[in-house]
Amino acid sequence: MLAEHSIAHPVDWWRQFETATERFDEAILTTGMTELLLPKITSQLLQREADIAADITILYRNRPASEGLQDRYNGARSRLRETIERLAARDVDPNALVEAEVVSWVLDGDYARAAAEIEPRVGAVVLLRMFVAALRVAHLNVNVTAQLLNAGRTPAESIYAGKIVGKYGYWPDWLRDLVVEHAQAGTLTDEFVAALDLCAFATLRSTQSRLARQLLRRDPVAINSAARTLETIGEIEIAARLREGDMGAVAFAARFASV
Secondary structure, eight states: OOOOOSSOOOHHHHHHHHTSOTTOOHHHHHHHHHHHHGGGOOOHHHHHHHHHHHHHHHHHHHOTTOHHHHHHHHHHHHHHHHHHHHHHHTTOOGGGTHHHHHHHHHHTTOHHHHHHHHHHHHOHHHHHHHHHHHHOOTTOOHHHHHHHHHTTOOHHHHHHHHHHHHHTTTSOHHHHHHHHHHHHHTOOOHHHHHHHHHHHHTTOOHHHHHHHHHHHTTOHHHHHHHHHHHHHTTOHHHHHHHHTTOGGGHHHHHHHHOO
16 A cells, blocks of 8 residues: 655656656556546636647557657647646736646656646655556566555665566565565665575575575674585585675575575
8 A cells, every 4th residue: 555655756756667667658647647637727728628638648648659649649739838828928827727737747748747746736645556557567566566665765666676576476475575675775686686586496495494584684693604514515615605795695505504
């Protein structure tokens, strides 16, 4: 569950959602944000222009290769912009133009700017649901992503961890828990994820899993003990790698150094 945030997020924070995946679905986000904003436009003229422009934009977002739709899209958003500027020139209360202005940003594809502008008024939760839905990431664990966002991690960190947990759903719980633990600490890396995957494929027994968990957490007592055991059985190189912090050595060490 996404919790409300008391502090509004800057534009760059929201923009991280758009760069987190190559499949970011602009049609989903355009639909959600315009449906949220259109009822808040008080001018009937502006609302009608914004509604027409939003419908055409959504069609174009779903079929971006269509030259005909592109022409209609460019025309519709230009008319909306002209209407806003015409009303502004008539000394219309600027507050009455805000929502229409933000709709025009959405139609231009400036979603992060739009989200940062309206978050103080609509709250983060409703916007986060839209942005997460637009990610279209295969196997994304939404609960983990939401948990980390609520804990204050950045969208990039939260989505990365959610993708890992979703992709490796066959991992045992203790490995997935380590993903969240390291993501919360800001220390989740590709190297660490690779080490977790080696542990998963090593099919460790319960005692070996406990040792692996300690080694992955960089417990100095466990590392020294495991390294000494490895040295005793002649695995000098693995012991040295373990002492140096090589995460790739953990699975091997857990299998052969556990007692």
